[in-house]
Amino acid sequence: MNSIKAFVFDVYGTLFDVHSVKEKCEEFFPEKGAQISQDWRKKQIEYSNLRQLMGNYETFSTVTRDALRYAIKKNQGERSEQIEKELMDAYLKLTHYPETESVLSQLSDKTLAIFSNGSHDMLDPLVHQSGLTNLFDFVISIDEIKQYKPTPASYYHVLKTLNVKREEVLFMSSNGWDISGAKNFGLQTAWINRNDLPVEELNLIPDAIYTDLNGILEWNS
Amino acid sequence: MNSIKAFVFDVYGTLFDVHSVKEKCEEFFPEKGAQISQDWRKKQIEYSNLRQLMGNYETFSTVTRDALRYAIKKNQGERSEQIEKELMDAYLKLTHYPETESVLSQLSDKTLAIFSNGSHDMLDPLVHQSGLTNLFDFVISIDEIKQYKPTPASYYHVLKTLNVKREEVLFMSSNGWDISGAKNFGLQTAWINRNDLPVEELNLIPDAIYTDLNGILEWNS
Known part of the structure; x- marks a missing residue:
């Protein structure tokens, strides 16, 4: 970790x-x-x-x-x-989950990035209105390479943008398919299982499973 | 037509x-x-x-x-x-829709083929038990090339197997995503809209829409 x-x-x-x-x-x-x-x-x-x-x-x-x-x-x-x-x-005014700000603040000495299928015309106004802008170092969209998640090419774009290795990234998603794709590519993965669903049957087990974002703080050191 | x-x-x-x-x-x-x-x-x-x-x-x-x-x-x-x-x-004993046999019989002077994401271990017993085997000239599975529909490569496999051109194939599916994929590749498409759903919003309009297979008989000539 x-x-x-x-x-x-x-x-x-x-x-x-x-x-x-x-x-x-x-x-x-x-x-x-x-x-x-x-x-x-x-x-x-x-x-x-x-x-x-x-x-x-x-x-x-x-x-x-x-x-x-x-x-x-x-x-x-x-x-x-x-x-x-x-x-x-x-869609530009979605509410962020209540624990988001507190968790991000506690990770502020790490590189923090958003990585989404959303294009910047959706992501940028959303992040801006949420008041979370300053907490993120990068807002990465797959639109920059036009390869949707969960293709391997999409996750590779994160490594290139952040200049890090696969094992240096912890990727969080509440979407089972997205966690599967990231794990398939070789990232470390924490599944935010907000809806208490079973693990996807794709032979790609998440490295950690939490009910909300607070759980990821144990990866901070 | x-x-x-x-x-x-x-x-x-x-x-x-x-x-x-x-x-x-x-x-x-x-x-x-x-x-x-x-x-x-x-x-x-x-x-x-x-x-x-x-x-x-x-x-x-x-x-x-x-x-x-x-x-x-x-x-x-x-x-x-x-x-x-x-x-x-x-899954090997599914029931075929009531009009299937009559429609296929009326098209018997054409090349008739099955083309499925199913692998042969699923398709072959299913078709055999249905009594429809003799009506089909080909049972084509994407497993032969390991490219699932709706990739263009999957539909291309049909052309290669049947030795026909895109515009010489009428492809039938009840699945909107499958019709979209076939149309995207350039086949003629008849959407069997069994569940009265809207056309998928993918800018790929089916060439014909029928409520069951009987409709396709108007393509026979």
Whole structure:
């Protein structure tokens, strides 16, 4: 554990609560908010996977907008430019999890980085409004190389940007698929298992599992 | 429409009803059968995508077994070797959709092929027990090249195997992601939209959309 030089964080679901858009969805689509919000997130991940597999890249903001359109249609909602704009804006104002600031502050002598499938047009305003900007040394987007997680190429981009070795990175994500991808590439991994889910059955066991970010402090030395 | 030489069919959800395993799940896990069966299918698709993205190939039978293990754990079921074996065997005995045989019979002067992410240890017994064997000229598995759909390489394997051009293939699938992948590669596509879902928001519109396989007969000439 002593070799960790860089703490690298996924964003959506890990530092920021994606389902905090649920209320906004509910406002526009009464009684359908939870389902639309869930479908939106599911399709967002699916579309980034599919575009990577098909070799047909679009930025995460395009993918997120397309996923929203699908989710609204699937739930027989009525889309308008205004609704779409306000819901996309909600993605720029996600709430961060309560322990985030305190944990990051205690790691301030290490390199701290964000590493996300999100493009900078989504990440930069989000981090800025959260008040966490000064805590991070790097905000890294896969859009810089146009290779979505969980491809090995995406995680390699972290090493290049931070100028560190695989075993010097502790990567945190709440997403099982993201932890699997990072472990597959050879990073140290801490799965923030916020929803009490089983470990993915991919023969890639996380190095640590915590219920929230506080657990990672034991890697600080 | 006159240039179609080969009718190529996806298997799971297209020719065969995947949720016919639901009853078997319900037998072993009372009141959880529907949820386990749904999670199983969802994880099966996710794991094949993830393994392709990570460059960490395992056959679809391994992926299917792993997905089952996850689905049982997630729903707090108790797994045993016996239960696992019987549920995996259920995948070899799926029911085909009622119109399948009649539609295939009417296309018998064309090249008819199956093209699936399934490996031959799953596909061959399934097709054999269904009584449809004689109707197909080819059973093509992505395992022959170890590139899962929806990668372009997977669909290219169809062209090579059948010795046809892109525009000479009509590809049928009930899975939106599979139709998107085939269209992205340049095949003609007929989406069998059995569940009345919206078109995927991937800028890849299917050439035709039908509620079941009967619709494709208008491509026969």
